Amino acid sequence: MTGGTGAADRPSRRALDRDILALAVPALGALVAEPLFLLTDTALVGHLGAVPLAGLGIAGAVLQSVVGLLIFLAYATTPAVARRLGAGDRPGAIRAGIDGMWLALILGVVLALSGIPAARPVTSAFGGSPAVTEAATTYLTISLAGLPAMLLVIAASGLLRGLQDTRTPLVVAGLGFLVNAALNAVLIYGAGLGIAGSALGTVLAQWGMAAVYIAIALRSARASGVGIGPGLSGVTGAAASGGWLLLRTASLRAALLVTVFAGAALGVRELAALQIALTLFSTLAFVLDALAIAGQAMIGHGLGAADVPRVTAITRRLVAWGVWGGGALGLLLAAVSGVLPGVFTSDAEVAGLLSATVLVMAVGIPLAGYVFVLDGVLIGAGDGRYLAWTGLVNLAVYLPLLALVSALGLRGEQALVALWLAFGLGYIGARAATLGLRVQSGAWLVAGPDPVPGR
Numbered sequence: 121m122t123g124g125t126g127a128a129d130r131p132s133r134r135a136l137d138r139d140i141l142a143l144a145v146p147a148l149g150a151l152v153a154e155p156l157f158l159l160t161d162t163a164l165v166g167h168l169g170a171v172p173l174a175g176l177g178i179a180g181a182v183l184q185s186v187v188g189l190l191i192f193l194a195y196a197t198t199p200a201v202a203r204r205l206g207a208g209d210r211p212g213a214i215r216a217g218i219d220g221m222w223l224a225l226i227l228g229v230v231l232a233l234s235g236i237p238a239a240r241p242v243t244s245a246f247g248g249s250p251a252v253t254e255a256a257t258t259y260l261t262i263s264l265a266g267l268p269a270m271l272l273v274i275a276a277s278g279l280l281r282g283l284q285d286t287r288t289p290l291v292v293a294g295l296g297f298l299v300n301a302a303l304n305a306v307l308i309y310g311a312g313l314g315i316a317g318s319a320l321g322t323v324l325a326q327w328g329m330a331a332v333y334i335a336i337a338l339r340s341a342r343a344s345g346v347g348i349g350p351g352l353s354g355v356t357g358a359a360a361s362g363g364w365l366l367l368r369t370a371s372l373r374a375a376l377l378v379t380v381f382a383g384a385a386l387g388v389r390e391l392a393a394l395q396i397a398l399t400l401f402s403t404l405a406f407v408l409d410a411l412a413i414a415g416q417a418m419i420g421h422g423l424g425a426a427d428v429p430r431v432t433a434i435t436r437r438l439v440a441w442g443v444w445g446g447g448a449l450g451l452l453l454a455a456v457s458g459v460l461p462g463v464f465t466s467d468a469e470v471a472g473l474l475s476a477t478v479l480v481m482a483v484g485i486p487l488a489g490y491v492f493v494l495d496g497v498l499i500g501a502g503d504g505r506y507l508a509w510t511g512l513v514n515l516a517v518y519l520p521l522l523a524l525v526s527a528l529g530l531r532g533e534q535a536l537v538a539l540w541l542a543f544g545l546g547y548i549g550a551r552a553a554t555l556g557l558r559v560q561s562g563a564w565l566v567a568g569p570d571p572v573p574g575r
Contacts, residue, residue, distance in 0.1 A: 132433065133437065136433060136434060136437045137437060137441075139414075139418065139434075140411070140414050140418070140434075140437060140438065140441060141414075142286075143281075143284065143286045143413065143414035143417055143418065144286075144410040144411050144413065144414040144441075145410070146286040146287045146289070146290040147281070147286040147289075147290075147409075147410040147413040147414060148406060148407060148410035149290040149293070149294070150277070150286065150289045150290045150293045151406045151409055151410060151413075152406055153290070153293035153294055153296070153297050156297050157296075157297060157300055157322060157325075160297070160300060160301045160304060161176060161180070161300075161304060161318050161322060162176060162180075164301075164304050164305060164308050164309075164318060165308070165315055165318050168308070168314055168315065171249075171251045171252055171255055172255050172314060172315040174248060174252045174255070174256075175243075175248075175252050175253070175254070175255025175256035175257075175258070175259055175315060176255070176256070176259055176315060176318070177256075178243050178246045178248060178252065178253075178256035178260075179243065179256045179257075179259040179260040179263065179319075180259075182242055182243070182260055183260070183263055183267075185373070186231065186267070187270060187271075187274070188369065188373060189366060189369055189370060189373065190224075190227065190271055190274065190366075191274060191369060192362040192363075192365035192366045192368075192369060193220060193223065193224045193227075193271055193274045193275040193278060193362060194274045194275060194277050194278035194281070195278065195362075195365050195416065195499050196220065196278070196361045196362040196365055196504070197216065197217055197220035197221075197275050197278030197279055197282060198278040198279075198281045198282045198413075198416045198417055198420060198499075198500070199282065199416055199419070199420035199499060199500045199501065199502050200216040200217075200220070200282065200361070200420070200502070201213045201214075201216050201217045201220075201278065201279055201281075201282025201283060201420070202281075202282040202283075202284070202416070202417050202418075202419075202420025202421040202424060202500065203420045203421070203423055203424035203502070203568070203569050203570065204216055204424060204569050204570075205282060205283060205284070205421055205424060206420065206421035206422060206423065206424025206425035206427075206569075207424040207425060207426075207568065207569035208425075209569055210344055211344040211345060211346050212569065213282060213283065214279075214337075214340050214341055214344045214346045215346050215347075216279075216282070217275075217276070217278070217279030217280075217282060217283075217337065217340075218279075218337055218341060218346065218348060218350075219350065220275040220278055220279060221272055221275045221276055221279065221333075221334075221337060222350035223275065223359055223362070224268075224271035224272050224274060224275035224276075225268055225271070225272055226350075227271055228267045228268025228269070228270065228271040228272065229268050231264075231267055232264045232265065232267045232268060235260075235264045235267070236261055236264055239257050239260045239261045239264065240253070240257045242260070243256035243257045243260060244257075255315050258315055258316050258319070259315050259316070259318065259319045260319075262316060262319035262320055262323060263319045263322065263323060265323050266322060266323035266324075266326040266327060268330075269323070269326040269327040269329065269330035270326050270330075272330040272333060272334070273292075273326065273329050273330055273333060276330075276333035276334075276336070276337060277289045277333075279333075279337065280336070281413060281416065281417045282417060282420060282421075283340075284417055284418075284421060286413065286414075286417070288336065292329050292332050292333065293329075295329075295332075296325050296326070296328065296329040297325075299324075299325045299328060300321060300322055300325035303320075303321030303322075303324055303325060304317065304318050304321035304322065306321070307320055307321045308321070361502065361504055362504075363504075364504030364505045364507065364508040365499070365504045365507065365508070367508035367511065367512075368504065368507040368508045368511045370511075371508075371511030371512055371514065371515050372511065374515055375514070375515055375518055375543075375547055376398070378518075378519065378522060379394070379398070379522070379539070379543050380394070380395075380398075382522045382525060382526060382539055383395075383536075383539060385526060386531070386535045386536065386539070387531070389469050389470050389473060390473060390531075390532070390535060390536050390539075392470045393461075393470050393473040393474045393477060393536055394477075394536060394539065394540075396461070396470075396474055397474060397477050397478065397481060397536075397540060400453070400460075400478065400481065401481060401488075401544075404449050404453070404485060404488075405488070405492065407445065407449060408442060408445065408446060408449075408488060408489050408492040408493070409492055409496075411438060411441050411442055411445065411489075411492065411493050411496065412492045412493055412495055412496025412499075413496060414438070414496070415434070415435075415438045415493055415496030415497045415499075415500050416496050416497075416499050416500035417500065418434050418500065419431055419434060419435070419496075419497050419500030419501055420500040420501070420502070422434060423500075423501060423502075423565070423566065423567050423568070424567075424568070424569050426567040426568065427567075428565055428567060431565065432565075434497075435494075435497050435559065438493040438496070438497060439490060439493055439494070441489075441493065442489035442490050442492060442493035442494075443486050443489050443490050444486075444489075445489050446485040446486035446487070446488055446489025446490070447485070447486045447489075449485050449489075450481075450482040450483065450484075450485035450486055451482070453478060453481060453482040453485065454478075454479055454482040457475055457478040457479050457482065458475060460474075460475075460478060461474040461475055461478070472533065473532065473533050473536050474536075476533050476536070476537050477533075477536050477537055477540050480537055480540050480541060480544060481540060481544055483544075483545075484544035484545050484548060487544075487545070487548055487549065487552055488544070488548050490552055490555075490556075491548055491551045491552050491555060494552075494555040494556065494558075494559055495507070495551075495555060497559065497564075498555065498558060498559070498564055501564040501565070501566065502566070503558070503564045506558055506564070510551075510554040510555075510558075513550070513554060514547060514550040514551050514554060517546070517547070517550040518542070518543075518546060518547040518550060521542040521546040521547070522539075522542055524542070525538045525539050525542050
C-alpha cells in the first residue's frame with residue numbers, strides 16, 4: 121500500500137496515531153518505572169558504604185541478565201493474547217494470558233530454587249573481595265525469593281498489553297516503585313538490616329505487584345468464564361514460541377557483551393566512556409521501545425481480526441513515528457553533546473572521548489528507531505523464528521566489524537568512534553536490513569487467531 125496525502129486519508133492517520141500514542145505513552149511510563157527500582161536500591165544502599173554498593177552492583181548485574189533474557193514472557197504473551205482478542209475470542213485471549221503467567225511462575229520457581237545454592241559461586245566468579253562477595257551473595261539469595269513474582273509481573277504485563285491496556289501496568293509499576301522505596305528505607309535504616317533490607321523490601325514490593333496482577337487475571341477469568349488452572353497445551357505452546365524469542369534476546373545480549381569486551385581492550389578510559397554511551401543509548405531506547413510495545417499489541421490484534429490493510433497502515437505509521445522520533449532524539453542528543461559528558465563524569469579525558477561518540481550516536485538514532493519498531497511489529501506478528509535466526513546472522517555480521525576495529529590499532533577518541541560506528545551503524549544496520557527485508561516480503565502477514573505453529 122502507498123501512503124496518501126489527500127483529505128480522506130488524514131482522519132485515518134490521526135486515528136492510527138491516537139491509537140499508537142494511547143498505548144505507547146503509558147508503556148513508556150511503565151518502562152521508565154522498572155529501572156527506578158534498581159536506581160532506588162542503589163541510592164539507598166550507596167549510603168551504607170562502598171562494600172554494600174559494590175555487592176549490589178554484582179547481584180544487580182546477575183538479576184538484570186536473568187530478567188533481561190526472560191523478557192520473552194511478555195513478548196510471547198502480548199501477541200498471543202492480542203490475536204485472540206482481535207478475532208473476537210476474549211475468553212481465548214484471557215486463557216492465553218493465564219497460560220503465560222503459569223509458565224512464568226513455573227520458570228520463576230525453578231530458577232529460584234536452583235539459583236539459591238548457586239548464588240555464592242556466581243557472585244564469587246566476579247572476583248570481588250570477600251566482603252563484597254558476601255554482600256552480593258546476601259542480596260542475590262534474598263532477591264531470588266522475588267524472582268517468581270518478577271516473572272509473573274512480566275507475563276501479566278504481556279496479558280494486559282495484548283488486551284490493549286498499557287495504563288494498568290503503568291499504575292502498578294508506579295505504585296510498586298513507591299512501595300519499594302518506602303520499604304527499603306524502613307528496612308535498611310529503620311530496622312538496621314542493611315543490604316539485606318534492600319533486597320527484602322524489593323522482594324515484598326514485587327510480590328505485592330504480582331498479587332495485584334493475579335487479582336486482575338482472576339477477575340478477568342471469572343468475567344469470561346475461563347478456568348484458572350494451567351493448560352498443558354497452552355503452557356507448552358507459550359514455552360515453544362517464547363523459546364525463539366529467548367534466542368533472539370540472547371543474540372542481542374551477546375552483541376552488547378562483545379561490545380563491552382572490545383571496549384575493555386581499548387583501555388580503562390575508553391571503557392568508561394563506552395559504558396556511559398551504552399547507558400545513554402539504553403535510555404533513548406526506552407522511548408523507542410514504547411512504540412515497539414504499541415506495535416506488538418496493535419499488530420497482533422489486527423492480524424487476529426484478519427484486517428491486513430489496517431496492519432499494513434499501522435506498520436507504516438509506526439515506522440514514521442520511529443524514524444521521526446529517532447531523528448528528534450538524535451537532534452536533541454547532538455545539541456547537548458558538548459555538555460552531556462560532564463553530567464556523567466568529572467574525568468576530563470573520559471568526557472573528551474565521549475563527546476565525539478555521542479555525536480556519532482546521534483546520527484544513528486533514527487536507524488535505531490526504525491529497527492525497534494519493526495522488531496515490535498514482527499514480535500506482534502508472532503514471527504519469533506525469523507527474529508531468532510536473523511539475530512544470529514546479525515551477530516555474525518557484527519563480529520568481523522569488531523575484529524576490524526581491533527585490528528586497526530586505534531586509540532583514544534578515534535578508537536571509540538570506530539567502535540560505536542561498528543555497533544550503532546554496523547550492527548544496528550544489519551538488524552535494519554534483516555527486519556526491513558522481512559517486512560517488505562509480507563511473509564509475516566499471517567492472519568487468524570493463532571500464528572503458524574513454530575513461527
